[in-house]
Amino acid sequence: MKQVIKGNIAVSHGVKLCRVKVISAYPITPQTTIVEELSEMCASGELDAKFIKVESEHSAMAGVVGSSSAGVRSFTATSSQGLLLMHEVLHWAAGARLPIVLANVNRAVGPGWNIWADQTDSLSQRDTGLIQIYCESNQEVLDSVIMSYKLAEKVSLPVMLTYDAFFLSHTSEIVDIPEIEQADEFLPPYNPEFRIDINNPRSFGGMIGPDYYFEERYVMHKDALEALEYYQQVCKDFKEIFGREYDICEEYRTGDAEVIVVAAGTITSVTRIAVDRLREEGKKVGLMKLRIFRPVPVERWRKVLGNAAKVVVMDRNLTAGLGGVFASEIQAALYPIENKPMVYPVIAGLGGRDVTPDDVEGIINYALSNDEPTDVPLFWGLKE
Amino acid sequence: MQKTFDIPRELMTEEELLQPGMLSCQGCGASLAMKLALKGLGERTVVVIPACCWTIINGVYPYSALQVPVIHVPFETAAVSASGVRAALDARGEKDVVVMAWAGDGGTFDIGIQSLSGAAERNDDILYVCYDNEAYMNTGIQRSSATPVGAWTTTTPAGSIKEEPKKDIEEIMLAHHIPYMATASVAYPDDMYMKFKKVRHITGTKFIHLLSPCPPGWRIDPSKSVQITRMATQAKVFPIYEVRRWRFSKKRGRLEESWKYTINIYPDRELSVKEYMKAQGRFQQITEEMLHDVQERVDRKWDELIRKADGRPLTPNE
Numbered sequence: 001m002k003q004v005i006k007g008n009i010a011v012s013h014g015v016k017l018c019r020v021k022v023i024s025a026y027p028i029t030p031q032t033t034i035v036e037e038l039s040e041m042c043a044s045g046e047l048d049a050k051f052i053k054v055e056s057e058h059s060a061m062a063g064v065v066g067s068s069s070a071g072v073r074s075f076t077a078t079s080s081q082g083l084l085l086m087h088e089v090l091h092w093a094a095g096a097r098l099p100i101v102l103a104n105v106n107r108a109v110g111p112g113w114n115i116w117a118d119q120t121d122s123l124s125q126r127d128t129g130l131i132q133i134y135c136e137s138n139q140e141v142l143d144s145v146i147m148s149y150k151l152a153e154k155v156s157l158p159v160m161l162t163y164d165a166f167f168l169s170h171t172s173e174i175v176d177i178p179e180i181e182q183a184d185e186f187l188p189p190y191n192p193e194f195r196i197d198i199n200n201p202r203s204f205g206g207m208i209g210p211d212y213y214f215e216e217r218y219v220m221h222k223d224a225l226e227a228l229e230y231y232q233q234v235c236k237d238f239k240e241i242f243g244r245e246y247d248i249c250e251e252y253r254t255g256d257a258e259v260i261v262v263a264a265g266t267i268t269s270v271t272r273i274a275v276d277r278l279r280e281e282g283k284k285v286g287l288m289k290l291r292i293f294r295p296v297p298v299e300r301w302r303k304v305l306g307n308a309a310k311v312v313v314m315d316r317n318l319t320a321g322l323g324g325v326f327a328s329e330i331q332a333a334l335y336p337i338e339n340k341p342m343v344y345p346v347i348a349g350l351g352g353r354d355v356t357p358d359d360v361e362g363i364i365n366y367a368l369s370n371d372e373p374t375d376v377p378l379f380w381g382l383k384e
Numbered sequence: 385m386q387k388t389f390d391i392p393r394e395l396m397t398e399e400e401l402l403q404p405g406m407l408s409c410q411g412c413g414a415s416l417a418m419k420l421a422l423k424g425l426g427e428r429t430v431v432v433i434p435a436c437c438w439t440i441i442n443g444v445y446p447y448s449a450l451q452v453p454v455i456h457v458p459f460e461t462a463a464v465s466a467s468g469v470r471a472a473l474d475a476r477g478e479k480d481v482v483v484m485a486w487a488g489d490g491g492t493f494d495i496g497i498q499s500l501s502g503a504a505e506r507n508d509d510i511l512y513v514c515y516d517n518e519a520y521m522n523t524g525i526q527r528s529s530a531t532p533v534g535a536w537t538t539t540t541p542a543g544s545i546k547e548e549p550k551k552d553i554e555e556i557m558l559a560h561h562i563p564y565m566a567t568a569s570v571a572y573p574d575d576m577y578m579k580f581k582k583v584r585h586i587t588g589t590k591f592i593h594l595l596s597p598c599p600p601g602w603r604i605d606p607s608k609s610v611q612i613t614r615m616a617t618q619a620k621v622f623p624i625y626e627v628r629r630w631r632f633s634k635k636r637g638r639l640e641e642s643w644k645y646t647i648n649i650y651p652d653r654e655l656s657v658k659e660y661m662k663a664q665g666r667f668q669q670i671t672e673e674m675l676h677d678v679q680e681r682v683d684r685k686w687d688e689l690i691r692k693a694d695g696r697p698l699t700p701n702e
């Protein structure tokens with residue numbers, strides 16, 4: 001059934017379709033309407049779930065750590081400061097190997113208070129062990145909730161799906177809402193091998209010495225890598241049932257491209273427009289849209305980007321003293337390649353500043369006309 | 385001879401849910417308390433443990449001393465993690481299983497008070513137990529807001545012993561309108577056992593505050609830990625009582641919110657605060673002035689408690 005809905009509502013529909021049993025969340029702009037919508041769904045009985053109305057995000061995450069440990073499908077959502085407050089428990093959830101799904105609305109981090117789109121929040125959690133998936137449209141947001149549970153429950157790792165504040169969270173788009181029967185067919189009931197079980201008492205997450213910790217983390221790493229393989233299967237299964245196609249990353253006109261722009265989130269939409277315009281001018285440019293960012297699809301990135309002469313990386317995030325997170329990881333991935341492309345790291349759109357197709361066109365033209373980057377990174381649109 | 389305890393038969397005969405191999409120090413109140421608590425609760429119990437001495441006591445992977453499911457959680461999340469487990473067990477239809485958060489005083493009075501307050505306000509159906517050894521023992525005896533006036537810790541060393549009175553956690557918890565709040569200690573195992581048996585049948589947030597002796601932290605001989613804990617109650621520093629919320633109003637014919645205080649232990653002998661404190665190494669620096677203030681506070685609280693417990697002191701035989 002097609003409906004015109006906002007990104008946050010798309011998330012709520014996804015949660016409902018997955019028959020989530022426990023939700024624990026705390027409001028923060030621009031995630032708030034997810035909490036409101038899910039509260040309504042729980043209150044009306046439309047969704048048969050227990051909503052723990054916690055007093056903070058730290059508790060929101062800890063609550064789902066508790067419920068997921070007891071073997072029940074669990075969900076939380078947050079943004080920016082809330083995600084940062086969760087930090088300790090994010091590591092815990094991943095280390096405890098709990099398939100929690102977390103929806104994060106990408107919002108700038110204070111100070112000063114800025115509620116607009118910026119990916120520094122989710123990227124600052126990149127070492128927590130959560131799988132990270134970046135979405136570009138409301139359809140993709142809804143579909144990602146469903147796919148995330150499938151992935152999370154297979155590899156026993158939490159998944160964070162993330163999408164831009166306001167550009168998606170509060171913007172209405174046409175979304176095809178799947179039928180519950182389709183979702184049921186795709187996502188079987190959650191039945192973990194290990195859980196808090198009164199008939200089979202075990203201890204979870206206690207003291208573990210140097211003798212075991214090392215191997216335990218190695219296994220976690222292996223499983224994270226396996227998630228990459230399995231994600232492709234998830235995408236295939238998803239296509240069969242729902243008809244929509246997803247991948248580890250998306251390639252747009254990259255085949256013969258000499259310049260490839262790398263972007264995540266809504267900047268990819270404007271980049272597509274810019275790519276089309278420049279193609280009309282005969283310029284060989286393309287786009288690689290990042291989808292899954294943890295685990296890092298190194299091989300795939302190399303394959304897509306390896307033959308380009310230049311790679312422009314758009315970062316709507318900043319690690320002060322380094323630059324953009326995506327650029328640094330793309331550079332690391334490309335490092336072993338012979339004749340590797342020249343990378344042009346660009347910081348754009350921080351704190352929700354608009355990035356238009358004209359901007360991206362300008363950025364690509366800058367890369368085309370310079371043999372190497374003039375500034376690393378280039379802060380596009382910086383006011384004097 | 386004076387009868388001290390009426391130890392229920394089950395206490396001595398029932399199966400042990402805390403097995404040998406646990407790693408506490410000798411004379412540790414926290415391990416003895418767990419043993420008694422689980423005797424009262426029985427095996428259909430899930431234990432939620434934040435960072436504290438019990439993180440260690442339960443054993444190092446792959447061992448676990450408890451014969452019930454245990455989940456370890458971050459330091460400040462005991463209450464809400466228990467709420468999460470509760471929600472999941474409810475969803476699974478396992479409503480009879482008790483979810484017990486078991487935290488130290490640091491995890492309760494300090495870093496965990498926010499999530500505890502949240503769970504209590506929501507009246508989540510959990511049992512929250514604070515075993516209070518009056519400092520951060522796991523990290524090597526640092527002060528907490530449960531550390532009493534006059535106590536030495538490594539962060540209140542000689543020359544700057546603790547001056548601030550201990551937080552009144554009982555009243556803090558009662559201010560959350562929870563259905564049940566009690567104090568107990570390993571010095572009165574029969575009372576403690578009965579309380580844990582009772583809470584199994586109370587829905588909502590139950591809070592039990594245990595005074596829990598710690599020989600290294602209190603600088604006492606391990607063989608004296610139960611005795612000194614009993615002295616705390618005899619000196620009325622740690623009165624043993626319980627508070628039930630709701631009472632049936634005969635006038636209106638319905639349940640009404642009110643608090644029923646019951647003092648469970650009337651000490652067989654009375655001690656001064658000084659006698660209790662001087663029995664422990666940690667109070668060796670306490671000044672006469674401090675002792676005087678503490679004694680006054682203790683007397684005032686005891687009077688208040690007696691007034692709240694229906695305004696009349698019960699006799700020990702009642």
Ligand SMILES: Cc1ncc(C[n+]2csc(CCOP(=O)(O)OP(=O)(O)O)c2C)c(N)n1
Pocket residue numbers: 435436437438459460487488489490491492517518519520521522523528
């Ligand atoms: C967020 C965080 N801060 C600090 C610590 C270190 N830490 C572990 S246990 C502990 C003290 C625990 O004190 P208490 O709750 O009284 O329990 P006890 O050790 O006395 O049994 C501290 C400070 C931690 N694990 N997590």
Ligand code: SF4
Pocket residue numbers: 407408409410411412413414415437441517521522597598599600601
């Ligand atoms: S330090 Fe104290 S509380 Fe911790 S195990 Fe030893 S006696 Fe028990």
Ligand SMILES: [Mg+2]
Pocket residue numbers: 488489490515516517518519520521
């Ligand atoms: Mg302590």
